[in-house]
Amino acid sequence: MAGLYGSSTTQNVPRVAIAELVGTYFLVFAGTSVAVSAALGRPIAGGPADSLAVALTFGLALVALVNALGHVSGAHLNPAVTLGLALTGKFPWRYVPAYLGAQLAGAVLASLTVWATFGDAGREGANLAATLPAPDVAPVTVLVIEALVTFFLVLTIVSVATDPRVPQSVAGLSVGFTLAVCVLIAGPLSGGAVNPARALGPMIVSGQFNGVWAYVLGPLVGGIAAAFVYAGFLAEAAEPSQADPETSSARD
DSSP states (O other): OBOGGGOBSSSOHHHHHHHHHHHHHHHHHHHHHHHHHHHTTOGGGOGGGHHHHHHHHHHHHHHHHHHHHHHHHOOOOSHHHHHHHHHTTSSOGGGHHHHHHHHHHHHHHHHHHHHHHHTHIIIIITGGGOOOOOTTOOHHHHHHHHHHHHHHHHHHHHHHHHOTTSOGGGHHHHHHHHHHHHHHHHHHHHOOOOSHHHHHHHHHHHTOOTTHHHHHHHHHHHHHHHHHHIIIIISOOOOHHHHOHHHHHHHO
16 A cells, blocks of 8 residues: 555554654644744744744645655654544554654654743743634634644645645645645634644643644544545546446447
């Protein structure tokens, strides 16, 4: 069975788990570092460009990681991607525990690094960029917006990374820019986690768990739904003449 971005699903578990840990670590570290800088008013992400800087950082980091690690582990870096693929039969279940554990471990280690980098100001003043509902936003709204944006992220991933009709040269850019757009959309409401691991890492280290269930359930629901929609309706299929011999014979 082929994995995402040309990776193999027959590799040894430690190898792919390390790739997922390192990839998730960098993704969360890069994005949350910029978000903490913005929250603390550091010049590199100051003023009105804060939100754009955060979204672009997550997106560009994902572009780099897809190209660097996609051929190794498939660069899931997100439990919603892993579970969506597994539930649609596109990823072996024996790898799922290792992937989920590695993704969460990478996110937690990244948050610890951000804490070490910015000190207590990053943890107490910026919550290590933990995604929390906006003051006037209910957890149910967080659930809906996180499910919606993750749906489109995972739909893009399974499309460009598994369908031979898509040139592989555009896969990384497509996925990365989709993540950036998703963060921009959801950011004002939920902070734009689009990834249970990205949400849980900073929450665990900062001790802020407001609406945690919505940040876990929302992306999982959206990601799994996207995988099923693509597998059931959009994936490459045989032409009718190839799929149905009787139709082909009648036509001849």
